[in-house]
Amino acid sequence: MKDQLINYIVTNYNESVDVIENADMKEYTSFRIGGPCDIALFPHDRESFCAVLRYLNKHSLKHIVIGNGSNVLFADEGYRGIVVFTTKMKNFSFNGDILECDAGVQLTAVSVRAVKDGYEGYAFACGIPGSIGGAVYMNAGAYEGQIADVLLYSDYYDPATGEISRLSAEEHRFGYRYSSYMDTDRIVVSAGFRLEKAKDPSSVVALMEDHIRARKEKQPLEYPSAGSVFKRYPGHFTAALIDEAGLKGFRVGGAQVSEKHAGFIVNRGCATAKDVLELIQIIKDKIYEIKGIHIECEVRYIV
Ligand SMILES: Cc1cc2nc3c(=O)[nH]c(=O)nc-3n(C[C@H](O)[C@H](O)[C@H](O)COP(=O)(O)OP(=O)(O)OC[C@H]3O[C@@H](n4cnc5c(N)ncnc54)[C@H](O)[C@@H]3O)c2cc1C
Structure with a gap:
């Protein structure tokens, strides 16, 4: 299947789709976590993007479409299938x-x-x-x-x-x-x-500068992350709930609840998806124990 797909692309879309075999998802996600996928495809335009999707559907090949990879967590084992990235479609x-x-x-x-x-x-x-x-x-x-x-x-x-x-x-x-x-x-x-x-x-420019300043001040941009891991629970700020639960700075392996913004889980250098999932479960359980509410993940786990 791999060879046929690559052959199809080389024959029809050699100039407009980049192909990387065994691409490491660490390199393509903001969390810097995850193992390799079978093939990563990078179409450059709408036409080649849709052609690739049609091919994958027609041949029932497992695939997922990813943008910047800033709201996903790939499994440590990687993804047995094709990851289609949109990042080169920039028109x-x-x-x-x-x-x-x-x-x-x-x-x-x-x-x-x-x-x-x-x-x-x-x-x-x-x-x-x-x-x-x-x-x-x-x-x-x-x-x-x-x-x-x-x-x-x-x-x-x-x-x-x-x-x-x-x-x-x-x-x-x-x-x-x-x-x-x-x-x-x-x-x-x-x-x-x-x-x-x-x-x-x-x-408008002043407002944008304010937003950038606030992000630098409040968010742990110095570490890889996927932004706020949890959705806001109605009537509560999740970061405040996690802080109140005493979990700021709490660590599982290389995954840590940010000391700067408790809504973020940061990768302190060697975090695995397993570490992040374990930490997410600890946070959810603790918040349920003290507040009686179930908080939901915003970040999508891809396996
Ligand atoms: C430091 C930091 C700060 C952040 N701040 C914010 C914030 O202020 N507000 C906010 O909302 N989010 C924030 N995020 C999260 C993230 O940037 C957003 O959710 C963003 O919209 C995700 O876009 P992406 O291209 O990275 O999506 P990905 O992570 O690539 O994908 C996310 C999901 O979208 C799906 N998807 C991607 N492209 C397509 C497509 N073309 N068609 C269908 N499905 C698709 C994927 O399959 C996946 O399920 C932050 C993240 C980080 C790391």
Whole structure:
């Protein structure tokens, strides 16, 4: 199967899909954890991305689509299948009052480019280390803003038909760190966003600088992590709950509850996925014991 897939790509998409065999997921995820996958594919554009997905579906090859890998934890044993990364799909264009982005475009790049061109609404995205696809998938957000506020539509690849279709903003049924993509196996190919001229562009730049400053001050950016590991529990800040439980700094192997921001688990150099999973369970159990609530993981474990 490996040889046939590689042969298909070399024959048809040699220039537009990069192939890496046994790619180490440590190198492609912000946690810097995880073993090798069988094959990593990096399509450069929408056409080769969809062709690759069609091939994988047609031949029933196990696969997963990943953006920047900033909200995932790969198993120590790696992934027996194909990982399709969108990070080389970087096209975006301004069409009238719509900004169209490929799934692999970086949120921070969108934020910076939008303000440069005199638009507002994207300051919240500055500093979130994800791709458009990953951000739409989970309705990423920060500082009172979220993808749901600016998205007009997304175009998705439908494995059931092999076709590209469009999902309106309402059809995403966005909620807190939720979109309807989480309930299907559809894949975000690109997305369209609303553009509004900024009344005062310099205030948008100042807001973005504030966000970056706050992140540096409050988040343990000096260590690999996947950001906040848990979703906010209604009425509570999870980081405060973990702090109250006395778990700040608590460590399992190389995985540690950050001393700077208790919502983050950081990799202190040699953490394994097993360490992180064990630490997550300890945190969940402790919070249930003292507060009687079940907190949920935001980070996706991939095995
Ligand atoms: C230091 C740090 C700070 C962070 N701060 C924030 C924050 O402020 N707010 C916030 O919301 N998040 C934050 N995050 C988490 C993360 O950056 C976001 O969740 C981001 O949206 C994930 O995008 P990604 O491209 O990295 O997704 P990945 O980690 O690559 O994937 C996440 C999930 O999305 C799916 N996916 C990815 N691309 C597609 C696609 N094209 N189609 C369908 N499914 C897809 C994957 O299969 C996976 O299930 C932070 C992470 C870090 C490390």
